[in-house]
Structure formats: C-alpha cells, structure tokens
Amino acid sequence: ANGVYLPTGKTWHGAPVFENDRRCLLSREPHKNSKTGQTAYGWIIGQDRKPLYGVQAEVVQPPSEGWRKFTGSFPLPQLTCCSSVAEAALLAARAWKDQGNAHFKEQCYEPAAGLWTRALNLLEAGGTDAEQRPEGSDAVIVALLSNRAEARLRQGRWEEALADAQRALEKRPRHDKALLRAAVAARELSRYPLAQDLVVKCLEEHPESPEAHAFAADLDKRLEREREALPDVYKAGRKKLQASLRRQDNKESGKNTLKAFAGYSAAREKQAEIEAEPKPLTDLPYHNMNLPKEQVDLMDKFFQDMRDKKAAKKNAEKERKTEYEGVKESFREATETGIASGRFEPLGKILPAAEGSKQQQKTKTGDSAGGDA
Helix, strand or coil: CCCCCEEEEEEECCEEEEECCCCCEEEEEEEECCCCCCEEEEEEEEECCEEEEEEECCCCCCCCCCCEECCCCCCCCCCCCCCCHHHHHHHHHHHHHHHHHHHHHCCCHHHHHHHHHHHHHHHHHHHCCHHHCCCCHHHHHHHHHHHHHHHHHHCCCHHHHHHHHHHHHHHCCCCHHHHHHHHHHHHHCCCHHHHHHHHHHHHHHCCCCHHHHHHHHHHHHHHHHHHHHHHHHHHHHHHHHHHHHHHHHHHHHCCCHHHHHHHHHHHHHHHHHHHHCCCCHHHCHHHHCCCCHHHHHHHHHHHHHHHHHHHHHHHHHHHHHHHHHHHHHHHHHHHHHHHHHCCCCCHHHHCHHHHHHHHHHHHHHHHHHHHHC
C-alpha cells in the first residue's frame, strides 16, 4: 500500500480516485448507518476489492491521519499531500531507501534490492528530466544504485552489480562506494584492466580510503597469479589443437592406404607450415573459450611477445648462418686465387683421396652418358 498515489482521472462520490504503482486504490466511499439510516463518507485504501485501511472523514481530499486497519498490516498509513508528483516520488523513494537499508542490515538482500528498485522506478518514471526533478533527487538515485550494486555483490550477481555501479558513476563520477563496487564486480568478471582503472581513480579521488588500498593490493596479487598461469593455458590450448589435427588425420586415413599416406604427408606439411608460420592469434583456442575481452587481450599480448622473441632468435641464427656462408665463400675464392697464382699447392697434392674421389665421379658420369647414347 505504500508509494505515490496519482489521480486516475476518475471521480467517485464527488472525489478523485487515486492509484499507486501496485494497483492499490485510494477512494472516497459511502457508509450507511443501519440504525439512523444516514449516509456518512470515509476513505478506503484497498486492493482487488478488499479494504486494507480506512478512515471516516467527510472531506473530499484524503486525510493524513486517523486511519484504521482492516485486512492490512501495521504500521498504519500516513498520507502527505505534495505540490507535485516529482516531490511525492522523492518523498516515497527516501522512505523506501531507509526501509531497504534496514533489510540490508539484516542480510535480507533481495527484499532490500526490491525496495531500492521500486524507489528507482518511481523516481525515473514518467520521463522527468533531471532539471525538473526536486533538489536532492540525483543524490538519492546515486545512493539507491550504489546500494543495490552492493546487494548484487553479496548475491554474486556481478554483471548487475557492475551495471548499477556504472550508472551511479554516470551521475557522480567521483562517488567512492560506486567506484569501489564497480571495481570489485569487474575483478570478479576477470575484467582486470577495467578493475585497475576504477581502483586507480578511486585512490586518486580518495587517497585515504583503506578499502581502496586493500583492494588494489589484492588485485595486484590476483593479476600476478593470472600471469603465472598463462603458460599453462597456452600448453593446454596447443594440446587441444594437436588433438584436433590428429583426429583429422585419422579421419582421412580411413579412405585407403594411398590416400592415407598422402593425407599423412599433407598433415605433416600442414604441421610444418603451422610451426613455420604461426596461426593468427585470433585462431588460438582461448578465443573460443568465452573468456572476458580483457583476459583475451592479455593473453594475446603474452603470446605475441613469445612469438616476437622466437622470431628475433630465428633471425639472429639466420644472420649467423649467412655470415658463416660468406666466410666460407671468401676462403674458397682466396684458396682458388692462391692455387692459380702458385702460392698454394693444388688440392690433389694436399688431399689425394679427395682428388681420387673427384676423378671417380667424373668417370661414372661419363659412363652413364655413354650408355644413354
């Protein structure tokens, strides 16, 4: 029965009919005295044709006090007439915020969140612009969103908690509780870069916050554990890829022996190509493991660094090999020049076995050519 009662546009017994957001009606009703036969009037708060509360009064506006309980529950209602719907909404929202706080202290998180949700819906209903809201409305909205974010954190509903905290930060970017609650939700969602940005901003705006300092230290430890676990994730992904290739090879080998052999060769070539030219990072298994984008980016950076180091090592080895071939070629040219100039002995005198082998090779080549002719 709580809430803001708005005019429905209908009248009943000479007075307007009001209704709240839970379809409770506030209306003027007649009552006939069975002894005197006279008709008196009063006001009833009811739902589904059942009276919850009532008060006897001849006035054509709902009275603020004097209400009695019929089928409702305590406490008895108190009505306040406001000059505008927005003012009434703010008054009801503050009451629901306080009631939600009481539930939260009792660790009744869902009832608390329900009251805060109702208050938010009431304040934001009707498309009222922020400029038209009464003073203090935005502060109440921020408090409601931040409180509900905390309730969602206690329930492990990380996405909802993050959404509420971010909505609060849209109105109050420096709000300490909203910053920290958003950071906690982001951490639990493994969105570590976002969590870092939020806690850094919280520390910048509120350097004396012990909660922010404790959270920052815990986040650093968790990130370090994540970095240490990255190689294991890479190994698991590589094993999964290799198993997939083996299954494909086995499937191809079932056709016939020749195709199996060809398939094996093709698979070997394919594996060689994979090792020579690594697959794009977007094809690595962890991209299909439904991980948060921030964690995928972190792993991409890790594997790219590994590939860069491997490529640098490979290039260095290639340069050393090229340099060695150059030295060999220079030595060969110098030797041939020395033999031609008479400074060095011919190869046959230095290595007779090598010269004999060379002559045998020429003889074989000649015999082979004669046979073909």
